[in-house]
Amino acid sequence: MATRREELVSVASRLFAERGYHGTSMADLAEAMGVQKGSLYSLTQSKQELLVAITREGAASFHAALDAVPDDAGPLERIRLALRAHLGVVAAQVSAATVFTREWRFLDEPERSAFRAERRRYEERWSELLREAAERGALRSDLDAGAAVLLVLSAANWAYTWIVPGAETDELADRFFSILLDGVRGYATRPA
Amino acid sequence: MATRREELVSVASRLFAERGYHGTSMADLAEAMGVQKGSLYSLTQSKQELLVAITREGAASFHAALDAVPDDAGPLERIRLALRAHLGVVAAQVSAATVFTREWRFLDEPERSAFRAERRRYEERWSELLREAAERGALRSDLDAGAAVLLVLSAANWAYTWIVPGAETDELADRFFSILLDGVRGYATRPA
DNA sequence: CCTACCGATCGGTAGG
DNA sequence: CCTACCGATCGGTAGG
Numbered sequence: 001m002a003t004r005r006e007e008l009v010s011v012a013s014r015l016f017a018e019r020g021y022h023g024t025s026m027a028d029l030a031e032a033m034g035v036q037k038g039s040l041y042s043l044t045q046s047k048q049e050l051l052v053a054i055t056r057e058g059a060a061s062f063h064a065a066l067d068a069v070p071d072d073a074g075p076l077e078r079i080r081l082a083l084r085a086h087l088g089v090v091a092a093q094v095s096a097a098t099v100f101t102r103e104w105r106f107l108d109e110p111e112r113s114a115f116r117a118e119r120r121r122y123e124e125r126w127s128e129l130l131r132e133a134a135e136r137g138a139l140r141s142d143l144d145a146g147a148a149v150l151l152v153l154s155a156a157n158w159a160y161t162w163i164v165p166g167a168e169t170d171e172l173a174d175r176f177f178s179i180l181l182d183g184v185r186g187y188a189t190r191p192a
Numbered sequence: 193m194a195t196r197r198e199e200l201v202s203v204a205s206r207l208f209a210e211r212g213y214h215g216t217s218m219a220d221l222a223e224a225m226g227v228q229k230g231s232l233y234s235l236t237q238s239k240q241e242l243l244v245a246i247t248r249e250g251a252a253s254f255h256a257a258l259d260a261v262p263d264d265a266g267p268l269e270r271i272r273l274a275l276r277a278h279l280g281v282v283a284a285q286v287s288a289a290t291v292f293t294r295e296w297r298f299l300d301e302p303e304r305s306a307f308r309a310e311r312r313r314y315e316e317r318w319s320e321l322l323r324e325a326a327e328r329g330a331l332r333s334d335l336d337a338g339a340a341v342l343l344v345l346s347a348a349n350w351a352y353t354w355i356v357p358g359a360e361t362d363e364l365a366d367r368f369f370s371i372l373l374d375g376v377r378g379y380a381t382r383p384a
Numbered sequence: 385c386c387t388a389c390c391g392a393t394c395g396g397t398a399g400g
Numbered sequence: 401c402c403t404a405c406c407g408a409t410c411g412g413t414a415g416g
Contacts, residue, residue: 021215023298026411038413039385047411076377102294106215130376140378147367148376150354151347158346176341184266184322186332186339187222218395230397231401239395386416393410400402 008033008043009057010095012050017055017098021051021106023066051103052111060098060117066125075133080177082129083152087169089161098160126153152180200225200235201249202287204242209290212358213298231241243295244303250285250292251310257281258317267325272369275344279361282351290352296351315345 002010013031015024026047030037044050065085069078090097104115127149133139139148155176163169194202199226202261207216218239222229238244256275261270282289296307319341325331331340349366 017303019214020214020298022212025409027409036386038387038389038410041319041345041412042385065365126341136246140374143376144367144373145379147364148371151343151368151371153351154347155343157353158350161349162342168348175336179340179343179372179375181375181377182332183373183374183378184331184335184369186335186375217393219393228402229395230403230405232403233396386413390413391410394408395406397406398404 004033005043005057008040009050009053013054013093013095013099016054016103017095017163021047021099021103038081048108051099051107054096055104055107055111055115058096059115059122061093061096062086062100062122063125066122075129075136076181079129079133079152079180081175082126082171083136083156086156087159087163087173088152090156090163091165091167091169094160094163101160105143119169121148123153126156131187148180155180193238195226196208197235199244200232201242205246205285205291206241206289208246208295209287213239213291213295226363240300243291243299246288246291247296247299247303247307248348251289251314252259253279253285253288254292254314255317267321267328267330268373271321271344272366273374274318275348275369276365278319278348279351279355279365282348282355283359283361286352286355286357293349294354299367315341316349318345 008029012024012029015028018024018026024047027037028039029039029047029050033040044053065088066082069081069085073081104119105112107115119126127145130139130145130149130152134145136145139145200221204216204221207220208223210216211220216239218232219229221239222232225232226301236245257268257280258274261273261277265273296311297304299307319337320330322337322344325334326337331337
């Protein structure tokens with residue numbers, strides 16, 4: 001049973017994702033909650049505070065998903081599972097993922113800078129996954145690791161625009177992984 | 193020598209990209225143009241009309257870039273050049289590319305629907321590039337073409353967030369292409 | 385959770 | 401391109 005506060009954060013998440021932070025008014029949120037505008041201020045200090053709450057929850061979800069990837073899996077397998085984990089979070093919480101990826105820039109300082117740092121930490125974890133695979137010799141030696149990270153993060157960060165809410169994404173994550181691993185030409189799967 | 197109208201579209205492009213469409217006021221645009229707010233209405237009918245102009249120009253730029261890819265190049269080579277072309281447009285016009293990719297959803301109907309259709313056409317051209325390559329046997333036969341298109345479009349559409357304005361992007365485009373082609377594992381470049 | 389209200393700002397217009 | 405203004409809406413508050 002969700003509290004009214006949780007309902008408000010959820011509704012704000014949905015409307016911020018649909019209409020944008022600045023395109024959503026407190027009156028819009030009130031209407032969606034079925035109350036008068038002034039009544040919302042017993043559930044939040046401000047509209048901005050809702051954005052802070054949503055972006056923090058988003059960051060926590062993505063980090064938690066990566067945390068669940070087993071340390072003892074192979075380096076390539078860990079990348080595959082991380083991709084599944086990330087897309088899984090997006091599918092489970094499209095609105096929160098959208099606000100996390102697109103609306104965070106409307107955070108006031110100092111939260112905005114703090115968010116950027118947090119986001120960089122998340123991307124660092126992806127770099128680390130690639131770096132480990134490279135160190136263990138699982139990647140080709142002439143690989144541009146920076147380009148590879150950028151490519152996988154592009155796939156991850158663009159996902160909120162096309163993922164169907166609640167859809168199963170593991171298979172698609174595996175297909176992405178397969179292409180990243182062996183490419184679209186795929187000499188690996190053909191006799192030389 | 194740019195006209196005042198062109199200056200306004202350029203300024204609007206920059207501010208819409210930085211602050212978002214709803215986060216930018218006519219007063220902001222006036223200040224950046226060095227005039228009073230009311231004076232802008234001799235250069236545009238409305239704020240919305242500026243958004244229409246920017247998104248249309250963006251669409252035209254991306255299509256023109258694809259048009260410049262030679263028909264007689266090989267199917268794989270055409271994909272490489274298309275990637276260069278797309279990233280080149282983003283680098284040359286980051287603001288317009290940002291509005292094109294992120295702010296178009298604030299278009300009023302019927303322009304919003306028209307834009308979506310236009311965008312789908314652009315994505316279809318990418319699908320076509322991949323399809324041709326597949327038909328000519330340049331891609332592995334077990335490839336999920338849908339996933340491959342989604343991956344390359346993710347790289348293209350996320351680019352506005354990290355590309356340095358005016359930077360040279362051909363080399364990076366080629367690195368992306370190389371990873372898409374042969375993967376990060378790269379058995380293709382190793383002896384079997 | 386409501387009513388009633390605040391000053392500020394919104395996009396846009398009239399008349400020059 | 402300016403001044404002066406319009407009604408509507410903004411986020412937020414007071415008092416109950």
